[in-house]
Amino acid sequence: MLRLLEIEYNKLRYSRSARILIITYFILITFIALIASIEFNIGQIEFRVADQGIFNFPYIWHFNSYIAAILKLFLAIVIVSMMSNEYSNRTIKQNLIDGLSKKEFILSKFLTVIVFSGISTLFLFVVTMILGLSFSDFNEASIIFSDLEFLLAYFVKLTGFFAFCMFLGILVKRSAFALGFLVVWAILEKILYAFLNFKVFKGTDIATEIMQFFPLESISNLIVEPFSRLNAVQTAASQIGGELDKDYGIHWYQLLIVIVWIVIFVYASLILLRKRDL
């Protein structure tokens, strides 16, 4: 296992573009702190984000994992290109000839995906701890360490997304087209959702029930947007008469759906590779 990771590490570390993207990704995560300095005026009211309690434990776990997950696109580019470059450089052929089995090849890529997600999660934990300890109004250990399941969800979310990217990289073999395919797939899921929701199952929850099983939808369902959970938004909503009773929690079945997708993507990659003549 360590050998496979070392092989992958060797491939990545000399690639300048991969290095730049990975470093940018981690720097951007630390920039979440900058959100604290955002302020703007709505009419008479002066609005400072930092005052809205976004850095309060345990809400910060939710907020940061949601924001940091947006940045996953940077690593997605790295992963798609690390798959498809093996095809365009034809190095995958050489790897197999040199004695790497097809299973080992996929495993080495998937291990890299896990490591990327793991390091991101660890990094997010550290950044959030630092931010929270500096800005949070509550500093009791029991509060700090509640809602940690958001980190687990973040890890599964990243792994799921990257496994999808890995599969697309193998399927399409060209990084630009694979990323294009990713965007097209995301749009298709949204269109299908709109179609089901507003045409077929109008006025029911059936569309949402069905869509939660789709890959990108299930991945994005893991961490619900945190903004409407803020006090300011809640009060604003109740003032205009709306009631926000969203479920912000993380549910085991949502995690399970994504984990099943991860298994499907990894095996589908392996089957694709096994069936193909290089």
Place this chain on the structure above:
Amino acid sequence: METILSLNNLTKKFGRITAVDDLSFSIEKGNVYGILGPNGSGKSTTLGMVLNVVNKTSGNFQWFDGKMSTHEALKKVGAIIEHPNFYPYMTAEQNLALVCKIKGTNKSKILEKLEIVGLLDRKDSKFKTFSLGMKQRLAIASALLNDPEILILDEPTNGLDPQGIHQIREIIRKIASGGTTILLASHLLDEVEKVCSHVVIIRKGEKLYSGPVDQIINSFGFFELKATDMTRLEELLQTHPKIGKITTNEGFITAILDDPMEADEINSFLFEKGLSLSYLNKRKESLEEQFLQLTNQTAQN
């Protein structure tokens, strides 16, 4: 003798096209083999199958008597196929270090092998800056990293200039003289003739011949003769029992042997009949002539 690789009825179909048809042969340790065949005859597909990159349709193959799985066996094999494939953004040395990792061998041999192919001074240059000849030589260095039991080369001189071709051949010859088993696929007959002891000839995916180079066709060779009185020479040759077909071209008479005979025998035979020769040469068919004869024979059948 130890068998390194054996193919049994190996077949590959791409849709309706049969690229490799029921191919069987085996590779023994210590010999230099050539796989010979025109372009598109299935050489690369055959190598692709035994190298785990092309899926076989039917039949099977075994590395080292089937003692280990294909990908384990490939760690003891050095192979380059058509294009040299490396990571363009990595240097020669970094690329070879990666191959070492995959093969699970020690990195200590990298510089030694770069030296053999004459790339030691370019070890820190990126692969993408290399010329085709250098890329091909780097590929050979990479194939040699594990001191392989067998070296497989697919069209190693394809697309190279004469100097590059010469360099690669010199390297192959050096490796062959060290006792390494080599399997060389090529459509260039003189290339195979120069380095190989055994050949496998395939055409349209079918095996026409496999065995030692000099036994491709049943032949005892032929004489090229010249004398002042050419008509008398031809008459006399026709009376000799060991001589078969006689043809005249470019001022020579070519007499093909039906039975083995040495040059001194025909010389004294003609001299006794009162004819002296101005030119006498005994030759065996070149690989090219043998190859053409063989492909013509099978075409006629």
